[in-house]
Structures are given as structure tokens and as C-alpha cells.
Amino acid sequence: MNLFFNQETKLIRGCKANDRHAQEGLYKLYYAEMLRICFRYVKSDVLAYDALSMGFLKVFQNIEMFDPKKGAFGAWIRTVMVRSCIDLGRREARFKEIDSNDNEIDEVFIEPSVLDKLFVEDLLNLVRLLPTATQLVFNLSVVEGYHHKEIGVQLGISESTSRWHLSEAKKQLRLMINTSIIDKPTGHKHKL
Known part of the structure; x- marks a missing residue:
């Protein structure tokens, strides 16, 4: 043992x-x-x-x-x-019911050179900038691996609202990554 x-x-x-x-x-x-x-x-x-x-x-x-x-x-x-x-x-958080259509998800491309400059601390800081409700759904889905039905039960929201928040989190994070990390110098300890 x-x-x-x-x-x-x-x-x-x-x-x-x-x-x-x-x-x-x-x-x-x-x-x-x-x-x-x-x-x-x-x-x-x-x-x-x-x-x-x-x-x-x-x-x-x-x-x-x-x-x-x-x-x-x-x-x-x-x-x-x-x-x-x-x-x-x-x-x-302030949740409001949102009817989400999975086909509406906006994809924002991230340059590979930008990802080379991204560190764990940077990503954590960006996730913390998301609205509280969106941050909760993002963490439960992406980090913990919960399905939208489970997230809905835990947070008292519909599955479509959960899907919308996840889509919104991904969209906002992509935009933040593209705009804020491009010129960031390297040197952090925990590179992704």
C-alpha cells in the first residue's frame, strides 16, 4: 500500500x-x-x-x-x-433563458503562433474574465466533462441555455486570445 x-x-x-x-x-x-x-x-x-x-x-x-x-x-x-x-x-451569476441553435455557433480561428505564446496562467485569467454564468458553464462542460443536461440540473437552467453559454464562452475566449496574447512575451513557467 x-x-x-x-x-x-x-x-x-x-x-x-x-x-x-x-x-x-x-x-x-x-x-x-x-x-x-x-x-x-x-x-x-x-x-x-x-x-x-x-x-x-x-x-x-x-x-x-x-x-x-x-x-x-x-x-x-x-x-x-x-x-x-x-x-x-x-x-x-444572472442566468436568463436563452434558446440556442447549435448551427448558430460562430467559429473564430486562432493562429497557431498565438497558441505558442499561451500559458496556463493566461488561460485561467481569460476564463475569469468571462461573465459568471458563462464561466460556470464553461468549467462544468470543458473542465469537468458534464453534459448540458447535467449542467442544467446543477445550475437550474435549460439545456439550450447551457449550450448557449458554452458557445459564448468559446467565442469570447477565442476573441480574447486573438487580441490579447499576440504580442505577449514568453517566459512563464507553465506553458500549455
Whole structure:
């Protein structure tokens, strides 16, 4: 058995027993990974930290519900964090019903030379510039792999509204990439 799994199992047992040291250990173990998820879903660093705190509170309050037979703890905590971000984003977002036609999707071409200059941090910053509702749908669809029906259920919107927001996100991101990254110098650490 690997060391990480043993440590995680011990911390989960301690958290179920309401041991503060185990809670602190679990928090430290998953802090960085969960914060990255929160940064992807919300508009500002302040909201990301709010979502992280809200998520860990839910984790500690509901840790008894985690069942290792149903899946890995990492996947469970990730789901809790994503839902916390969605809850926070739903309060920020203003969804309006939109009837989308898949044939209406506007494709904007991105020059390959532009993509060579694009970095992970750049893309994250551009996604955070999207309107809140559009950002939520983009993350749930592209990053998490949810289908429009599932997104609609989670956000309380129709499938066509979800499709419209995804199309709008892609269109806006392409335009932002084409206009803002063309002359950007290289030098970031995490190139895509």
C-alpha cells in the first residue's frame, strides 16, 4: 500500500472522530489542489478562498457520507469543492433563458503562433474574465466533462441555455486570445 493512501485513510478516520489535528492534516494535504479548482470556477481570489473555506467546512460536516467503496476520497472532496464553487457562483451569476441553435455557433480561428505564446496562467485569467454564468458553464462542460443536461440540473437552467453559454464562452475566449496574447512575451513557467 502506498504511503499517501495510508496517510489519507488515517486522516479520514480522525476527521470522522472529529479530531482537530486530523482535520488540519487533511486540509493541508488537499489545500493546494482544491484551491486550484476554486480559482478555476470563481471570478476573484477572494471568492476562491471563500469557496475553499465553504468546501472544507462541508467536507468536515459531511465526511461520514464518504464511502471508499464508491470511489476515491480525492474525487469525493473534488466534487464537494466544485459544488461549493457552483453554489457561490450561482449567487453571483444572472442566468436568463436563452434558446440556442447549435448551427448558430460562430467559429473564430486562432493562429497557431498565438497558441505558442499561451500559458496556463493566461488561460485561467481569460476564463475569469468571462461573465459568471458563462464561466460556470464553461468549467462544468470543458473542465469537468458534464453534459448540458447535467449542467442544467446543477445550475437550474435549460439545456439550450447551457449550450448557449458554452458557445459564448468559446467565442469570447477565442476573441480574447486573438487580441490579447499576440504580442505577449514568453517566459512563464507553465506553458500549455
